[in-house]
Amino acid sequence: MTLFQFYFAEFSAIYILLAWAVYLTFRINQLYLGPLYSMCLGAYFGAYAALNWGWPFWLIFIGAVGLSLLFSLIPSFRFARLGAFAIVIATMALLFMVQTVIRNWEALGGARGLFNIPHIPRQIWLGVTYGFVLIIGFCVYRLDHSHIGRAMDAVHFDRDVAATLGIDVSRLSIQLQLFSSVIGGIAGVLYVFTLGSVFPDAFGFFLLMYVITIVVFGGMYTMWGIIIASPVLWGVGQFLPAGLVGFSVIVFNVLLIGVLLIRPSGMINRKSVRAITNGCKDLLQRFTDFHK
Amino acid sequence: MRGRMYKTIYCALGVLIILTLPINGLAQPKPVVKEWRIPTLIFLSGPFAGHGVAIKWVIEEVAAEINASGGIAGKPIVNDFMDSAMDPTKAAACMSRAIDGGALCVIGPPTELECKGSLPLAKQEGIFAFSAMGTETTTPEFAPWTIYVGRGTADRVKATIPMWVGVEPDIKMVAGFVFTVFDAWIREWQGHEKTAAGLGIKSGGKIDVSPGMVDYGPLVVKALNTGANAFILITTEEINAKLVKELVNRGSAPSHIWIQSGGMGTSFMSQTKGINEGIYSNESLTYEYTSRWAKLNSSYAKSHGGLPLVGTAYAFADMMYMIKAAIEHEAITGDPAKLKEERKRISDYAFNQKGFKGVKFTYDVVNGVARGVPVPLFQIRENKGALVSERVP
Numbered sequence: 001m002t003l004f005q006f007y008f009a010e011f012s013a014i015y016i017l018l019a020w021a022v023y024l025t026f027r028i029n030q031l032y033l034g035p036l037y038s039m040c041l042g043a044y045f046g047a048y049a050a051l052n053w054g055w056p057f058w059l060i061f062i063g064a065v066g067l068s069l070l071f072s073l074i075p076s077f078r079f080a081r082l083g084a085f086a087i088v089i090a091t092m093a094l095l096f097m098v099q100t101v102i103r104n105w106e107a108l109g110g111a112r113g114l115f116n117i118p119h120i121p122r123q124i125w126l127g128v129t130y131g132f133v134l135i136i137g138f139c140v141y142r143l144d145h146s147h148i149g150r151a152m153d154a155v156h157f158d159r160d161v162a163a164t165l166g167i168d169v170s171r172l173s174i175q176l177q178l179f180s181s182v183i184g185g186i187a188g189v190l191y192v193f194t195l196g197s198v199f200p201d202a203f204g205f206f207l208l209m210y211v212i213t214i215v216v217f218g219g220m221y222t223m224w225g226i227i228i229a230s231p232v233l234w235g236v237g238q239f240l241p242a243g244l245v246g247f248s249v250i251v252f253n254v255l256l257i258g259v260l261l262i263r264p265s266g267m268i269n270r271k272s273v274r275a276i277t278n279g280c281k282d283l284l285q286r287f288t289d290f291h292k
Numbered sequence: 293m294r295g296r297m298y299k300t301i302y303c304a305l306g307v308l309i310i311l312t313l314p315i316n317g318l319a320q321p322k323p324v325v326k327e328w329r330i331p332t333l334i335f336l337s338g339p340f341a342g343h344g345v346a347i348k349w350v351i352e353e354v355a356a357e358i359n360a361s362g363g364i365a366g367k368p369i370v371n372d373f374m375d376s377a378m379d380p381t382k383a384a385a386c387m388s389r390a391i392d393g394g395a396l397c398v399i400g401p402p403t404e405l406e407c408k409g410s411l412p413l414a415k416q417e418g419i420f421a422f423s424a425m426g427t428e429t430t431t432p433e434f435a436p437w438t439i440y441v442g443r444g445t446a447d448r449v450k451a452t453i454p455m456w457v458g459v460e461p462d463i464k465m466v467a468g469f470v471f472t473v474f475d476a477w478i479r480e481w482q483g484h485e486k487t488a489a490g491l492g493i494k495s496g497g498k499i500d501v502s503p504g505m506v507d508y509g510p511l512v513v514k515a516l517n518t519g520a521n522a523f524i525l526i527t528t529e530e531i532n533a534k535l536v537k538e539l540v541n542r543g544s545a546p547s548h549i550w551i552q553s554g555g556m557g558t559s560f561m562s563q564t565k566g567i568n569e570g571i572y573s574n575e576s577l578t579y580e581y582t583s584r585w586a587k588l589n590s591s592y593a594k595s596h597g598g599l600p601l602v603g604t605a606y607a608f609a610d611m612m613y614m615i616k617a618a619i620e621h622e623a624i625t626g627d628p629a630k631l632k633e634e635r636k637r638i639s640d641y642a643f644n645q646k647g648f649k650g651v652k653f654t655y656d657v658v659n660g661v662a663r664g665v666p667v668p669l670f671q672i673r674e675n676k677g678a679l680v681s682e683r684v685p
Binding site for chain 1: 336337338341345372373374375377379380381382384385386388389391392404405408409411412413416417429430433434475476478479
């Protein structure tokens with residue numbers, strides 16, 4: 001495997017995780033940006049623990065998850081009641097607060113950041129990353145297809161109607177926020193060990209717009225589009241011919257606008273998923289019949 | 293007779309040895325490559341793509357000049373441009389592609405964010421990144437695999453206020469307008485404030501500037517209310533232009549305004565034409581540092597409707613000349629079997645140099661950082677930057 005293939009696979013996976021984290025709360029009409037500051041916390045925790053305490057990465061993951069949960073728990077009680085616009089502002093403010101604190105904290109490298117993060121062999125790290133993608137993907141899938149997923153659909157349709165049907169919307173929101181934050185924390189650790197460095201500017205406005213774009217482009221109501229959107233959008237600048245490299249922003253935005261005009265719910269919506277699933281079942285049935 | 297025979301044989305042997313000396317290992321090894329392909333990581337997309345494109349132009353011009361005069365060790369240089377997009381993850385991906393391609397060294401990436409993302413990989417794989425301007429505070433972290441040739445912020449802040457106050461002695465209190473998105477700019481203001489305090493000049497404090505404001509008047513009023521009679525502007529060109537208009541309209545003398553180099557450009561000059569006479573800066577778009585720089589600048593202006601080159605572009609011209617010097621001095625062959633060793637030799641050469649004659653300045657490189665780059669003070673006179681004073685740290 002070449003270095004480029006490794007980095008492409010790694011960053012695609014990290015963006016998939018982040019986009020899933022944002023997608024979960026987006027399902028109940030809350031654009032919760034907690035995964036981003038959890039990613040920042042997870043990354044810094046991972047870097048600091050590896051550099052100063054010599055922790056192995058499995059312990060760092062546990063620590064990052066704990067830190068993300070702790071940091072997200074108290075605000076989640078208040079955020080649960082916020083509307084779509086208010087939660088964006090509140091979580092964006094928290095993100096910038098975390099950035100500012102880190103910038104002014106010399107023990108965490110301040111504005112410079114932390115470097116010389118211990119290197120983990122690439123094959124192992126890729127396995128760990130995609131292991132998390134599979135586990136978290138499975139959890140998101142099970143969530144989507146459980147009573148919680150149906151509750152999320154009801155809240156998405158109408159929050160008040162969902163409440164009258166007995167759905168505890170606040171509790172649902174808190175649970176999803178915490179799960180999203182956990183995913184963010186894990187993504188942070190994966191990020192820092194992939195890149196080998198961490199610095200506050202990496203978790204700013206560009207990252208949050210990028211992750212939101214992946215969710216919107218991939219599909220806002222199903223988890224599958226994100227798996228395709230992440231490598232496609234991240235790869236736009238990497239695979240364009242040399243002469244068109246300067247136009248990558250235009251290509252990126254044309255793709256986004258095109259999807260929004262043609263399929264406003266995203267590249268892959270539930271209808272597409274059903275069609276693909278039925279098609280696969282059909283194929284499998286024909287294959288089985290043929291071999292009988 | 294026998295003696296004469298032996299004498300003849302010995303003479304013939306001697307001549308043979310002399311003739312074959314070049315083959316006896318005392319000659320320089322020749323390059324095995326047909327051309328020197330140098331991956332060049334530049335931001336060619338995003339909000340500052342204009343700067344990246346200008347840097348690309350300079351690199352291409354210098355490459356053409358080098359190739360026209362025989363190339364590097366007789367082989368042409370070719371730059372493989374990659375878009376790092378001011379994104380640390382994309383910069384890391386570009387660096388990985390460069391390493392996969394068996395590059396001897398890379399040029400760039402140019403910004404701090406991109407360097408922080410990609411240089412850990414460069415250090416790990418042992419490839420020298422001629423990043424030029426992106427590692428002011430982080431060169432030691434990536435040593436000895438990178439280089440910084442800009443004017444250090446520390447050098448700039450130590451020299452600027454003393455020179456400015458030297459020509460404008462009635463400056464009593466200075467306030468700063470700072471675009472707080474970039475930490476380096478916040479640090480720069482803090483440095484100026486400290487230097488001013490050392491000279492007995494009071495501080496009116498930092499006024500945080502955000503982009504996209506409709507009206508900068510309230511910020512200017514806030515600054516004037518501090519009692520400051522001099523202002524340091526560390527923001528973008530567009531914001532600087534608006535601030536200058538507000539300051540001058542409210543009675544501030546242009547000579548009591550200093551603009552940081554990042555906010556001094558053609559857009560600022562054209563928007564403040566008529567009111568910018570007397571403003572100070574540490575950058576001039578028109579000053580002829582050297583004939584080489586003047587030639588590059590005028591060539592760019594001819595092909596870009598009169599626009600001057602961005603101030604930092606010189607550093608990338610220097611990187612190209614440095615690569616030429618490194619390859620020729622170290623007799624690099626480009627042999628894939630010696631890749632690791634030759635990458636190290638390039639690093640050893642570039643990381644410490646004496647008296648490098650750059651396009652704008654001549655300087656030493658000590659542990660990857662340029663020393664002796666002068667800090668100038670320019671004043672805008674008739675819409676051009678004139679050199680008023682200069683200090684070499």
